[in-house]
Amino acid sequence: MGVAYYDKDEKDRVIDVTYQSGLKVKPVYGPEDLREIGFDYEKDLGDPGQYPYTRGIHPQGYRSRAWTTRQYTGFGTPVETNERFKLMISHGQTGLNVAFDLPTQMGYDSDDPRVAGEVGRVGMAVDTLRDFEIAFKDIPLDRIGVGLTINAVASIMLAMFQAVAEKYGYKKEQISATPQNDILKEIIGRGTWIFPVKPSIRLIGDTIEYSMNELPRCNPVSICGYHIRESGATPAQEIGFAIQIANAYIDNVLARGYNIDDFVRRFSFNFNVFGNLWEQVAKFRAGRKLWAKNIKEKYGAKNPKSMFLRGLFGGGGYGLTKKEPENNIVRGAFYAMAAALSGAQTIALCSYDEAYTIPTPHSALLSLRTLQIVMEEVGLRDTVDPLAGSYFIETITKQMEEKIVEEMERIEKMGGMAEAVEQGFVQKLVAQQAYKFEKDLQEGKLKKVGVNLYADESKKEEEVELHEYDASVIDQQIERLKQVKRERDDKAVTRALKALRNAAAEGENVMPYLVDAVKTYATVGEMTGVFREVFGEFNEPRII
Amino acid sequence: MATDRERKIRVMVAKPGLDGHDRGAKVVAQALKEAGMEVIYTGLHQTIDQIIQTALQEDVDVIGLSILSGAHLPICEELIKKMKEKGMTDVKVAVGGVIPNRDVEKLKALGVDAVFPGGTPFDAIVEEIGKIAGER
Numbered sequence: 001m002g003v004a005y006y007d008k009d010e011k012d013r014v015i016d017v018t019y020q021s022g023l024k025v026k027p028v029y030g031p032e033d034l035r036e037i038g039f040d041y042e043k044d045l046g047d048p049g050q051y052p053y054t055r056g057i058h059p060q061g062y063r064s065r066a067w068t069t070r071q072y073t074g075f076g077t078p079v080e081t082n083e084r085f086k087l088m089i090s091h092g093q094t095g096l097n098v099a100f101d102l103p104t105q106m107g108y109d110s111d112d113p114r115v116a117g118e119v120g121r122v123g124m125a126v127d128t129l130r131d132f133e134i135a136f137k138d139i140p141l142d143r144i145g146v147g148l149t150i151n152a153v154a155s156i157m158l159a160m161f162q163a164v165a166e167k168y169g170y171k172k173e174q175i176s177a178t179p180q181n182d183i184l185k186e187i188i189g190r191g192t193w194i195f196p197v198k199p200s201i202r203l204i205g206d207t208i209e210y211s212m213n214e215l216p217r218c219n220p221v222s223i224c225g226y227h228i229r230e231s232g233a234t235p236a237q238e239i240g241f242a243i244q245i246a247n248a249y250i251d252n253v254l255a256r257g258y259n260i261d262d263f264v265r266r267f268s269f270n271f272n273v274f275g276n277l278w279e280q281v282a283k284f285r286a287g288r289k290l291w292a293k294n295i296k297e298k299y300g301a302k303n304p305k306s307m308f309l310r311g312l313f314g315g316g317g318y319g320l321t322k323k324e325p326e327n328n329i330v331r332g333a334f335y336a337m338a339a340a341l342s343g344a345q346t347i348a349l350c351s352y353d354e355a356y357t358i359p360t361p362h363s364a365l366l367s368l369r370t371l372q373i374v375m376e377e378v379g380l381r382d383t384v385d386p387l388a389g390s391y392f393i394e395t396i397t398k399q400m401e402e403k404i405v406e407e408m409e410r411i412e413k414m415g416g417m418a419e420a421v422e423q424g425f426v427q428k429l430v431a432q433q434a435y436k437f438e439k440d441l442q443e444g445k446l447k448k449v450g451v452n453l454y455a456d457e458s459k460k461e462e463e464v465e466l467h468e469y470d471a472s473v474i475d476q477q478i479e480r481l482k483q484v485k486r487e488r489d490d491k492a493v494t495r496a497l498k499a500l501r502n503a504a505a506e507g508e509n510v511m512p513y514l515v516d517a518v519k520t521y522a523t524v525g526e527m528t529g530v531f532r533e534v535f536g537e538f539n540e541p542r543i544i
Numbered sequence: 545m546a547t548d549r550e551r552k553i554r555v556m557v558a559k560p561g562l563d564g565h566d567r568g569a570k571v572v573a574q575a576l577k578e579a580g581m582e583v584i585y586t587g588l589h590q591t592i593d594q595i596i597q598t599a600l601q602e603d604v605d606v607i608g609l610s611i612l613s614g615a616h617l618p619i620c621e622e623l624i625k626k627m628k629e630k631g632m633t634d635v636k637v638a639v640g641g642v643i644p645n646r647d648v649e650k651l652k653a654l655g656v657d658a659v660f661p662g663g664t665p666f667d668a669i670v671e672e673i674g675k676i677a678g679e680r
Contacts, residue, residue, distance in 0.1 A: 191589075
């Protein structure tokens with residue numbers, strides 16, 4: 001699938017195969033390979049649902065519960081987004097994953113002069129609680145888990161989610177939100193950071209602490225190897241760096257006097273699926289084992305649930321191509337299959353038009369249908385971890401484990417992930433690899449069908465139906481913001497923001513103050529403005 | 545003329561606006577560097593005013609923008625308007641990122657000198673940047 005390196009002779013015989021993480025693959029594997037790696041069923045695998053969870057976290061796998069389908073959705077104003085949510089749910093989608101526009105992700109209101117041209121473009125615009133009231137109208141928030149793809153201001157969105165659920169008559173104990181809330185990966189790979197590293201991690205600690213006590217069904221952080229891989233990291237780095245990021249957040253919460261078993265079972269992960277099928281499977285099996293070991297051995301957890309690596313494994317955008325975009329539908333099906341063979345809890349796919357724009361209703365539905373076909377028609381719910389015991393799979397799972405440990409050690413040597421990111425160490429590594437990958441692709445060392453293999457040079461223009469950005473949404477959004485500002489109690493807003501400022505400056509948990517502020521219809525920009533004043537902004541290390 | 549100049553071609557690679565996807569920007573910056581150009585990478589979240597200011601300070605031949613959010617048309621329109629106000633008529637503009645083919649002509653009509661939709665090979669980018677810089 002375009003990521004491994006194949007050396008062939010003049011007769012097209014495959015001589016050498018090397019995976020992106022550096023593993024060399026042999027033509028044949030047998031019992032002697034398992035002997036060589038010292039394979040021990042109990043120690044290396046365990047039954048499904050047994051430590052170290054290599055085979056999966058549930059004894060019955062997908063027999064007891066199918067994976068959740070959760071396509072990333074949101075655009076324009078909350079009105080359009082609410083319609084799209086309902087469309088996806090009516091077609092059988094079992095969770096939501098909210099896309100926010102960039103102004104919201106960066107903590108600016110829709111009428112801020114810095115955000116012209118971006119309102120409602122790559123996701124839904126949110127300024128106040130009023131927008132959440134519209135977006136989540138008639139969505140059963142006690143049944144549908146909601147991913148909130150937001151990071152720098154995740155604390156604000158989590159507070160807003162609690163407020164909207166309460167407004168619609170749900171108890172805060174009933175709701176299940178998964179804010180992405182992973183700032184370190186934003187700095188490494190996705191770019192929507194605002195505050196410096198340390199206060200950013202403290203805000204994440206606040207959301208974890210608050211959820212532990214107030215929002216028991218929420219998953220306050222979703223650590224994203226996904227975007228790190230998307231930015232150029234190898235599969236081994238994707239897992240190793242994600243575990244080290246999680247450890248940075250864990251350390252913050254432990255320093256508040258909690259026990260690892262109090263909170264870490266609500267951590268979830270978001271990983272990437274593209275490239276060689278076997279390398280992905282080995283990566284996830286080894287990753288589950290290493291996470292369990294990390295939590296048990298390094299942090300001394302006793303509760304098995306604390307050791308579960310629960311994850312959204314998503315078909316990655318970087319595996320898709322702009323050329324011959326329909327080919328991406330086929331790629332998506334293989335990525336979904338790889339995720340299912342790897343024991344994902346939740347699967348999502350980038351839609352085939354990813355390289356052009358955000359998905360149309362048609363392309364979003366095709367992705368959902370792909371996930372449903374993989375689930376219902378090809379037998380992936382039949383038995384747990386069907387690849388277990390393969391001489392090949394077990395050998396490369398063990399080798400992958402070693403590669404991931406090497407990557408984790410590199411970060412430890414830097415003094416941990418917060419330090420490594422502050423100094424630009426990880427960013428530099430990832431950028432160098434992105435360059436190598438691109439060069440290898442252009443030089444034909446890596447193959448991509450329709451791009452540098454069997455490419456149809458006569459095709460110049462691709463005919464793709466595109467999602468149209470509707471610029472009139474900006475006016476509607478700004479008008480709604482103005483109306484909310486006219487109707488709200490300004491004194492209550494000022495009081496709430498003052499209390500928030502004090503909490504932020506004094507090191508108190510900001511979450512209760514955010515919930516109060518959100519309920520006064522304080523805007524995202526106003527609340528983020530308080531944090532900007534107190535925390536300052538991150539200064540990006542120069543790596544080029 | 546390019547033949548008269550002794551100095552290397554100076555290219556700015558900038559990430560305007562709020563979009564944080566910088567894989568492409570960094571990769572292209574590296575490719576231009578390896579091709580012997582001087583590259584000034586701005587980092588993320590740059591306003592148009594910041595980009596113009598850096599371009600003037602660094603005396604660049606080409607301003608290269610990397611945009612993946614879909615906002616390339618409004619961003620380029622504003623940049624070119626402000627460049628004209630500053631009298632930067634000889635500085636060239638190149639844009640890359642998630643850019644549908646149908647927008648290539650629109651960008652050129654705005655005054656963008658070169659457009660590199662996703663997947664454009666390094667060689668083509670280096671050649672085109674060299675060409676437009678040489679037209680100064």
